Amino acid sequence: MSLSTSIHDIKTLVLSFHSVIVIETVEEDRVISLLRSTAAQLEMPFFEWSVTRGLARFPGTTSLYGTGDPLILLKSLEELGEGMFLLKDFGKFLNDPAVARGFREVSQRFAKKRSTIVITGETIHLPAEIEHAVVHYELKLPGCDELRRVVDALVRSLRTSSGVEIQLSSEDMAELLRALSGMTLNQARQTIAFAALKDGRLSPEDVKDVLERKAQMIREGGLLEYFPVEDNRFQLGGFGRLKRWLERAKIGFTREAQELNLPAPKGILIVGVQGCGKSLAAKVIARQWKLPLLKLDSGRLFDKYIGESEKNFRKAISLAESMAPVILWIDEVEKAMSTSGGEADGGLSRRLFGAFLTWLQEKQHEVFVIATANDLSILPPELLRKGRFDEIFFVDLPNADERRQIFKIHLKLRKQDPKKIRFAAAGGSHRGFQRSGD
Numbered sequence: 001m002s003l004s005t006s007i008h009d010i011k012t013l014v015l016s017f018h019s020v021i022v023i024e025t026v027e028e029d030r031v032i033s034l035l036r037s038t039a040a041q042l043e044m045p046f047f048e049w050s051v052t053r054g055l056a057r058f059p060g061t062t063s064l065y066g067t068g069d070p071l072i073l074l075k076s077l078e079e080l081g082e083g084m085f086l087l088k089d090f091g092k093f094l095n096d097p098a099v100a101r102g103f104r105e106v107s108q109r110f111a112k113k114r115s116t117i118v119i120t121g122e123t124i125h126l127p128a129e130i131e132h133a134v135v136h137y138e139l140k141l142p143g144c145d146e147l148r149r150v151v152d153a154l155v156r157s158l159r160t161s162s163g164v165e166i167q168l169s170s171e172d173m174a175e176l177l178r179a180l181s182g183m184t185l186n187q188a189r190q191t192i193a194f195a196a197l198k199d200g201r202l203s204p205e206d207v208k209d210v211l212e213r214k215a216q217m218i219r220e221g222g223l224l225e226y227f228p229v230e231d232n233r234f235q236l237g238g239f240g241r242l243k244r245w246l247e248r249a250k251i252g253f254t255r256e257a258q259e260l261n262l263p264a265p266k267g268i269l270i271v272g273v274q275g276c277g278k279s280l281a282a283k284v285i286a287r288q289w290k291l292p293l294l295k296l297d298s299g300r301l302f303d304k305y306i307g308e309s310e311k312n313f314r315k316a317i318s319l320a321e322s323m324a325p326v327i328l329w330i331d332e333v334e335k336a337m338s339t340s341g342g343e344a345d346g347g348l349s350r351r352l353f354g355a356f357l358t359w360l361q362e363k364q365h366e367v368f369v370i371a372t373a374n375d376l377s378i379l380p381p382e383l384l385r386k387g388r389f390d391e392i393f394f395v396d397l398p399n400a401d402e403r404r405q406i407f408k409i410h411l412k413l414r415k416q417d418p419k420k421i422r423f424a425a426a427g428g429s430h431r432g433f434q435r436s437g438d
């Protein structure tokens with residue numbers, strides 16, 4: 001998401017009398033610069049607070065005496081009047097009844113005069129009486145403009161401080177920025193600094209290292225698996241209809257299609273028996289379209305804490321969007337989205353499903369979704385309605401010709417010459433094929 005969009009969003013919230021904004025993020029520095037710019041545009045004084053430093057006005061004033069104490073802070077807020085106040089990690093202090101009461105009084109007063117408190121923290125759990133008075137703002141991962149600004153500043157300082165040579169054309173730089181998408185600003189800064197200092201130069205070869213670092217970060221994040229375009233060598237036998245469809249649909253990603261305001265393909269659902277190549281098909285589509293692939297394992301979304309699973313889902317989606325154009329593969333979609341279990345999970349699957357449908361319907365980014373499922377019967381019918389996915393493919397067991405193609409692929413993978421094999425004799429039962437495929 002671009003910086004100007006975030007500034008516009010926060011400005012709109014402030015001007016529409018939202019007196020408390022909650023931003024859950026690990027990117028505190030980024031929030032600070034976002035709020036400073038927003039406050040400057042609104043011509044509002046900007047203050048920062050932390051329990052260690054107390055409350056201080058930006059730029060560079062000393063903090064107000066004693067305001068490290070949350071109760072004294074709240075008193076000062078009442079006296080100070082108009083402004084934007086960033087309270088770092090303040091969520092934790094709201095579990096104290098006196099602080100919570102004082103906070104509500106301040107926020108009610110602020111709502112009348114367009115002053116705003118912004119609470120940040122990595123995970124924020126608010127007491128119910130506070131929760132209904134706040135608005136949550138989701139800070140999306142940095143867009144290309146923010147990444148560019150950070151990289152430019154870093155490159156300048158590395159050049160002067162460490163004599164790093166920059167050997168990047170403007171196209172290389174664009175590719176580097178694309179490779180950085182999906183990272184936080186801090187991660188991007190560290191990755192570039194590491195790549196540059198390793199051998200004293202920043203060159204086109206570093207793009208590969210950046211992609212590897214990103215793959216590692218995504219893996220560590222635990223929600224998604226990342227398959228870069230470069231490593232994708234998967235091959236798929238059969239699937240004639242799907243392959244023909246892909247050939248046609250790829251036109252939807254072209255500049256010509258964009259110029260005609262044609263929407264890019266949204267996604268497909270692949271349903272079929274176990275082992276028939278659904279997962280492989282997802283990987284092959286990414287290969288054919290030369291797009292990176294992100295795999296979302298439905299089981300990993302679930303978290304024992306209320307609200308965390310939805311957050312995980314939003315996180316995964318926002319990571320995928322930041323990396324667009326990309327393919328998001330949701331494996332075993334029925335595990336996350338099946339609503340047949342009723343309220344057994346407290347309605348979680350239903351909520352996740354609702355969030356998924358809304359996103360699928362409204363998504364603006366070029367994120368092509370491939371959902372795979374074994375069991376169509378437990379998927380909610382809304383998902384199967386025309387218009388959600390571009391197409392639904394049912395994959396049956398392969399026929400004789402398809403078995404031959406698959407067999408050839410696997411023989412070649414194992415460095416065997418398919419010409420030496422008599423397929424009519426080898427391709428006996430379906431079961432025989434499946435075992436050889438695994």
Ligand SMILES: Nc1ncnc2c1ncn2[C@@H]1O[C@H](COP(=O)(O)OP(=O)(O)OP(=O)(O)O)[C@@H](O)[C@H]1O
Pocket residue numbers: 235236237238239272273274275276277278279280281374406409437438
């Ligand atoms: N059409 C095919 N072409 C080439 N190999 C195939 C094909 N179908 C299956 N295979 C082989 O069988 C293996 C299993 O297929 P895959 O994991 O894609 O099946 P799946 O439909 O996703 O199964 P599951 O429902 O268990 O997830 C693949 O890794 C591949 O080696």
Ligand SMILES: [Mg+2]
Pocket residue numbers: 278279280331372
């Ligand atoms: Mg599979």
